Amino acid sequence: MITLQFLLTAFVVVIAPGTGVIYTLALGLGQGRRAAIWAALGCTFGIVPHLAAATLGLAAILHTSALLFNVVKFAGVAYLLYLAWQALKSGGALAVSETKTTESGWHIARRGALINILNPKLSIFFLALLPPFLSGTASSATLEMSVMGLVFMAMTFAVFVLYGSFAAAARRWILGSERAMAWLNRSFAVIFTALAGRLALERA
Template sequence: MSLSILFSFLGASIILCIMPGPDNLFVLAQSLTQSWKAGIYITLGLCTGLLVHISAAVLGISAIIYQSTLIFTVVKFAGAGYLIYLAWQSFLAKSEPFSISKHSKMAYWTLYKRGILMNVLNPKVSLFFLALLPQFVNPKAGHVSLQMFTLGIVFLVAAFILFCLFSIFASTLRKWLIGKPAVAKRLNKIQGVIFMLIGIKIAFSEN
């Protein structure tokens, strides 16, 4: 695989990671309402989920999901349902100003698992890799599966770095919002709306 292909794919990956989507909005929402560390743990979970999707694309499992309307629909609505559940939790949370506090390891572990579920239960991610990776693979070079896996890891690394930067940015904004009680009280509701919109978008996505 040539460096030109790798850099071209890296450029495409950066653009795709920056564009508003379920994953980066999820990271921003968690970093705003909790801390940059929360965003990092969510990012680690999302990247773990990406490993699942990358492996599925390489092994051809994504193609099976794409061809099976039933499997696609089940996974899609499971993901949408999970996000709507998170939205409901946010709406029920007390509307009070937040403060910077230490989170327990259990809380971070929960965030990590949320990131995994958020990513794995979005079948569009698998279909995304299934459609994107082959475009940058050179069959004449051989080792197609290895090429696809390498490209997937490049995307994962780009997503990890950018999402970590998103977390730091959102956390900085959060510190500013702490001095704005009127806005801070509404953050849980804002987070709930974000989760709800992402869930609806996934629910109405087509195979």
């Protein structure tokens, strides 16, 4: 069940830069290490519904229902475009500036969770990722997938915290340059817009 092959596969998936990583980096640069940890926590818990769907077989229903898939997908697209605006907007939640924005951890985590919850491809992804590592015993399949899911979540949180901590450490090096801050904000906006575009083109 928890084999070296599974751990290596999960690690490669987790370290690959995606929406959650970009969000955590933006919070680390914009608000510091505390905010990055909350962002990592939110992104991690945003995985729970998709793991549950994969474990219970609901991901197959999402995959076959074009209407349901598109409803979740376009809600995710709209949310990513909103995050792009927050990166560009002066004083926005994702904007990097000399004035350190102070947000409650709950708000930061909630945004991170929504990023993953509103990505329907995650359920289908876990439905494809976990079964190959099952032992083949039908009676323990649900338990095995749950354990692998928890390991994947723990790995996600740890890696995201490292990403966020690195960004928070780099924050003090960019605060003295308005040009660098403007470049970062535009870059985050472009990345979130590109991610929204990619999600919009996804098919069930």
